[in-house]
Amino acid sequence: MTTTTVPAAPEAPARTRHPLRAEALRGFPPLAGAAVLLLFGALLPPSADTWQGDWAKTAAQLHTALVIALPFAAAAGCWQGGRERRRRTEELWDTAVRAPLTRLLVSALPVALWVAVGYLLAVGLTTLTSWPYVRGDHPYLSLVPGDTAALMAATLVGHVVGRAARTPLAAPLLGVAGYAGLGTAVYQDAVSPLNPAVPAVDGFWPVWWQPLAMAAWTLGLAFALTLAYAARRRATALLPLAAALAAALLLSTGSGPWRPDPLAHRQVCDTSTTPAVCVNARYSGMLPQVRAALSGVTGKLHGVRSLPARWSDRGTEPRADEAALPMLTPFGWYAVRGRLMKPEQYAWEAVASLRGDCGKEPERVLLADDAVQAYLAPSPLQRDFDADDAKGDAAARARLRASQAARAKLAGMDEQRRRTWLSAYFAARAACDAEGVPSL
Numbered sequence: 001m002t003t004t005t006v007p008a009a010p011e012a013p014a015r016t017r018h019p020l021r022a023e024a025l026r027g028f029p030p031l032a033g034a035a036v037l038l039l040f041g042a043l044l045p046p047s048a049d050t051w052q053g054d055w056a057k058t059a060a061q062l063h064t065a066l067v068i069a070l071p072f073a074a075a076a077g078c079w080q081g082g083r084e085r086r087r088r089t090e091e092l093w094d095t096a097v098r099a100p101l102t103r104l105l106v107s108a109l110p111v112a113l114w115v116a117v118g119y120l121l122a123v124g125l126t127t128l129t130s131w132p133y134v135r136g137d138h139p140y141l142s143l144v145p146g147d148t149a150a151l152m153a154a155t156l157v158g159h160v161v162g163r164a165a166r167t168p169l170a171a172p173l174l175g176v177a178g179y180a181g182l183g184t185a186v187y188q189d190a191v192s193p194l195n196p197a198v199p200a201v202d203g204f205w206p207v208w209w210q211p212l213a214m215a216a217w218t219l220g221l222a223f224a225l226t227l228a229y230a231a232r233r234r235a236t237a238l239l240p241l242a243a244a245l246a247a248a249l250l251l252s253t254g255s256g257p258w259r260p261d262p263l264a265h266r267q268v269c270d271t272s273t274t275p276a277v278c279v280n281a282r283y284s285g286m287l288p289q290v291r292a293a294l295s296g297v298t299g300k301l302h303g304v305r306s307l308p309a310r311w312s313d314r315g316t317e318p319r320a321d322e323a324a325l326p327m328l329t330p331f332g333w334y335a336v337r338g339r340l341m342k343p344e345q346y347a348w349e350a351v352a353s354l355r356g357d358c359g360k361e362p363e364r365v366l367l368a369d370d371a372v373q374a375y376l377a378p379s380p381l382q383r384d385f386d387a388d389d390a391k392g393d394a395a396a397r398a399r400l401r402a403s404q405a406a407r408a409k410l411a412g413m414d415e416q417r418r419r420t421w422l423s424a425y426f427a428a429r430a431a432c433d434a435e436g437v438p439s440l
Contacts, residue, residue: 028083029110032076036118036151039072040065044126050332053133056261056282057331059140060200062123066147067197071178073115073151074158078171080111081162101230108159108226112152119151120144133338135285137263142206149215150196153222154178160229193251202329203264203315210257213247220244267312273298275323275354276310283313283328286340290325293343297351297376303419306427311350323353347377358432365437368425371406406440 043065044051051057123144161174185195192198194217220243227237251257266281270291275298277291294311301307308318311325318324326349328335334346351373361369374382389400413421421438428436 029114033114033118040122052130053338055137058130063143070154071175073154074178075171075175077155077158078162078174081159104230112155116148135338137282146211146214150218153218156222204258213250216247279313289340305423344380348379351377355429367406371410374407409440
């Protein structure tokens with residue numbers, strides 16, 4: 001009996017993995033992404049009181065941090081670019097089958113991608129930490145695509161510099177030079193529209209094509225430099241260079257890449273009081289807190305005539321029928337993480353704006369101003385001021401006695417007489433008529 005031998009099936013060839021996968025998952029690139037995330041983690045929390053709860057300020061803080069992040073990304077790319085020189089394997093790599101451009105991109109792209117991932121994680125975490133405290137408005141993410149592209153471009157440029165430079169100090173020197181260059185370019189009018197680290201202007205945000213043009217500008221220059229350094233045909237560098245120049249022309253022409261934020265110029269009002277209380281539409285959710293802080297003032301002004309129609313929070317000179325409300329921004333003073341701080345001081349400043357600014361006034365008018373202020377919303381520091389006057393010279397003590405007498409007289413009036421007196425007072429102050437201010 002004979003046996004038949006069945007030949008074994010041939011083994012499947014081992015699956016080869018792309019070298020980009022190994023470069024991206026091991027070594028320096030993941031560390032670079034983690035370092036970028038930690039960099040933003042070190043830059044943003046110390047100033048959290050000024051941006052948490054304000055979407056516009058949150059976006060501006062992330063964008064402003066590029067002044068540090070871009071040189072850092074360039075230094076990271078430069079460090080990766082000098083890897084073969086540090087390992088003393090340059091000659092070995094020159095004998096590889098792959099083209100120089102392929103070898104450069106396999107080494108450079110993982111770092112650029114991880115830097116972008118680190119930045120995007122920082123954006124996501126910053127957005128999450130600000131979300132619970134927002135009292136209006138919406139997230140501003142229009143700067144993120146252009147900023148991400150700029151960080152990747154800085155990494156590619158740094159990688160080319162790291163390959164070309166022969167000094168081990170290339171990475172830190174490039175970082176310092178990049179920081180100095182970005183800071184200088186901010187003040188150059190011809191360059192600043194193209195500088196990705198130019199601070200965002202409050203109340204203005206990019207049009208839809210600005211991030212695309214900025215990405216074409218930064219990545220176009222980076223790829224032009226990369227192709228000029230490593231491509232077999234260096235003339236191909238003209239293509240990304242042309243794209244960068246076209247983006248530069250687009251950014252520098254027309255009405256510009258910025259548009260005013262419509263919310264920044266709108267008011268949200270509560271008309272149930274006199275004067276009405278209006279806040280900037282970006283912080284509409286804080287209107288109840290502002291109204292509550294001014295409730296003591298508006299209650300005492302019930303029935304008083306000749307008042308401004310409203311308090312407004314425009315950030316500019318109030319209109320003819322308005323008084324300026326103390327601004328909620330910048331965050332960190334009156335507003336911190338969506339809460340109104342120092343409500344007594346806030347009400348004191350709001351009352352001070354009701355009488356306007358008429359320049360130097362006679363002593364009789366100043367006594368009336370002090371009495372009205374003390375009745376409507378006394379300063380939290382009034383006791384300290386009075387104590388200082390009580391310890392002062394004879395003139396200061398006499399002024400304190402006169403002020404206390406005027407305050408007591410206004411507070412002791414019956415409601416109808418006080419409303420009549422306040423109506424005459426506000427009418428005279430609105431007209432800057434010192435003679436018309438009733439005496440106390």
